[in-house]
Amino acid sequence: MSKRVRQIVLVLAAAAIVAALAYAFLPAPLEVDVGTVSRGPLVVTVDEDGKTRIRERYIVSAPLAGRLERVGLRPGDRIEAGRTLLAAIEPSDAELLDERAVAAAEARVGGTQAALGQAGVAVQRAVAELEFAQAEHRRLSEAVGAGSSTAREVEVAALVEQLKTQERDSAVYARDIAKFELEQAQAALLRTGPGGDRRGGRMEIAAPVSGRVLRVFQESAAVVTPGTPLLELGDPSDLEVEVDILTTDAVEVQPGAAVSLEGWGGEHPLAAVVRLVEPSAFTKISSLGVEEQRVNVIADLVGPATDRANLGDNYRVEARIVVWERPQVVKCPTGALFRDEGGWAVFVAAGDGRAMRRAVKIGRRTDLEAEVLGGLEAGERVVVHPGDTLRDGARLRVRAGL
Numbered sequence: 438m439s440k441r442v443r444q445i446v447l448v449l450a451a452a453a454i455v456a457a458l459a460y461a462f463l464p465a466p467l468e469v470d471v472g473t474v475s476r477g478p479l480v481v482t483v484d485e486d487g488k489t490r491i492r493e494r495y496i497v498s499a500p501l502a503g504r505l506e507r508v509g510l511r512p513g514d515r516i517e518a519g520r521t522l523l524a525a526i527e528p529s530d531a532e533l534l535d536e537r538a539v540a541a542a543e544a545r546v547g548g549t550q551a552a553l554g555q556a557g558v559a560v561q562r563a564v565a566e567l568e569f570a571q572a573e574h575r576r577l578s579e580a581v582g583a584g585s586s587t588a589r590e591v592e593v594a595a596l597v598e599q600l601k602t603q604e605r606d607s608a609v610y611a612r613d614i615a616k617f618e619l620e621q622a623q624a625a626l627l628r629t630g631p632g633g634d635r636r637g638g639r640m641e642i643a644a645p646v647s648g649r650v651l652r653v654f655q656e657s658a659a660v661v662t663p664g665t666p667l668l669e670l671g672d673p674s675d676l677e678v679e680v681d682i683l684t685t686d687a688v689e690v691q692p693g694a695a696v697s698l699e700g701w702g703g704e705h706p707l708a709a710v711v712r713l714v715e716p717s718a719f720t721k722i723s724s725l726g727v728e729e730q731r732v733n734v735i736a737d738l739v740g741p742a743t744d745r746a747n748l749g750d751n752y753r754v755e756a757r758i759v760v761w762e763r764p765q766v767v768k769c770p771t772g773a774l775f776r777d778e779g780g781w782a783v784f785v786a787a788g789d790g791r792a793m794r795r796a797v798k799i800g801r802r803t804d805l806e807a808e809v810l811g812g813l814e815a816g817e818r819v820v821v822h823p824g825d826t827l828r829d830g831a832r833l834r835v836r837a838g839l
Contacts, residue, residue, distance in 0.1 A: 467827060468836045469820045471786050472770035476815040479768050479808055481761040481801050483690065487680030487698075487736075489752045491671040492603075493610050495646060496654075499665040500545075500621040503528040503640070507658045508667065514650045516670065518613070521644040524667050528640060545663075549619040556612035563608040567601040574598045596710060599739055610646065617645035648672035651750070673749055678709055678736040680756045684718050687732045689760040696736045700755035707745055709736040711758065734758065761801055767809040771802055773819040783813065784820040786833055792820060794829040 499505065503526040510516070510523065574594040580586040621642065652669040655661065678698065682690070696709040711734055718732040736756070738745065773783045774797070781799045784792040797812030813819070820827065 467792075467824075467831055468834045469786070469792075469827070470822065471818045471835050472773055472821045474767065474769045474809065474813045474815055474817045474819060476765060476767050478764050479762065479766045479801065479803070479806060480759055481803055482697075482757040482759050483682055483686045484755070484757050485680050485682045487678050487734075487754050487756040489676045489748060489750060489754060490679055491651070491673060491750045492675045492677045493607060493646075494651065494669060494671045495614055496666050497523055497642060497645070497668045497670060499524075499526060499661040499663055499667060500642070501526065501528055501640065502662050503660070505655060505659050505661045505665075505667070506639070508653055508656050510650045510653060510668065512650050512652055516644040516646075516648060516650060518644055518647045522641055523644055524642045526640045526642070526661065545622040546619070549615065549622045553612070553615040553619050556608070556615040560605070560608045560612050563601070563605040567598070567605045570594070570598040570601040596739065600710060600712070600737060603737060614645055642667075644670065646670060646672075671750070674742045676738055676745070676748065676750070677712070678738065678754060678756060680734045680736065680758065681721065681731045682734055682758070684730045684732050686760075687714055687718075687734065690714050690734055690758055691760075695759045697757040697759075698738075698754045699757065701745075701748060701752060703745065703748070705744075707738060707748075707754075708740050709738050709756075711735070712737045763808075766800075767813065767815050768806045769797075769809050769813055769819055770821050771805055771807045772821045773823070774799065774807060775823060784823050784827060784829075785813075786818040786820055786835065790833055792823075792827055792829060792831045792833055 506525045506527070508524050510521075516523070574591070574597070577586045577591045577594045581588065581591060648671050650668055651671050651673075654666040654668065661667075678696070680696075690711060692711050692713060694711040696711060698707040698709055701707065713735040715733045715735070718730050721729050721731045723729050736758075769783065774781050775783070777794070777796065780796055782794055782796050785795050787793045795812055798810040800808035800810045802808070820833070
């Protein structure tokens, strides 16, 4: 081997040794998880625990003074309007009643007459709104074939029709209750005061509505006065949901917003719709001892009652209230975001295996995904949960994809 060849070999060997030493002292690639920037739907929800409650409750009270016979009904017993005997009262001696009792009975009759009139107007309004909703649903359904309406509009119209049906039923229920209370007040007036009609003997109170007995306030025989609560009635299959949420979240919740109810014990989530955000908030102490301003959101369950046959009054549910949704947005994992100079940034996993810091503009966010308004394109990969040791240009070793 010539001297020149030996020199070349030595130079190459020295270069290889230097390169090996330099590589050995390079920082090791950081193992990271990555997620993919994608395009698809994004739904932002307010998630809180809630509870079911019977929509319409009715407390049966004593219409006049007298001796109440022992109540034989128990909570859970089924009742039928006009046929089930709830209680019986033996009126007090009419001669012992003063003029104030007579005036009070007359006032109750007048009040219940006014309430019945208001209930009748409410029924007429509810029926008119339901008829309009039905006509709108039919019109949109027929227009789908002509291409002048969409399937989404038809679904919304069907939902509105269902809600208006519930409102009509609620108004009819209130009218029936008002009619029952008027009849009871008139019967009590006949038995009040000197010369009152005593031919009927004891006064029997029949069920004003069909449903079940929820509570019995006065079970034993006792002397009662007008207005004494006796029983609470309701229909356990007619439920609504009460969810208390932070007032800062409530400002984004609108009537008609979709609600998904989970964690109630059934196999599938239940659908509901926000009917009302109560106008008055209240203070509640959180589990961490912090005072919070919260407000109740009331949602109506939709769908057949058979889907929730075992769901009862005051049952716990996990509610997800939709406050914003879009069918197509560019989105990235929320865990990839971090604060950088007052804005948001991510580390992009570049094609050469290195991390590249990039500022991004973010819109709506959930716990898992965030809307990307600028700085990223669909298909790019970003480092999820970057550690404090990750720097711009650092080498990466992908541990797992999301």
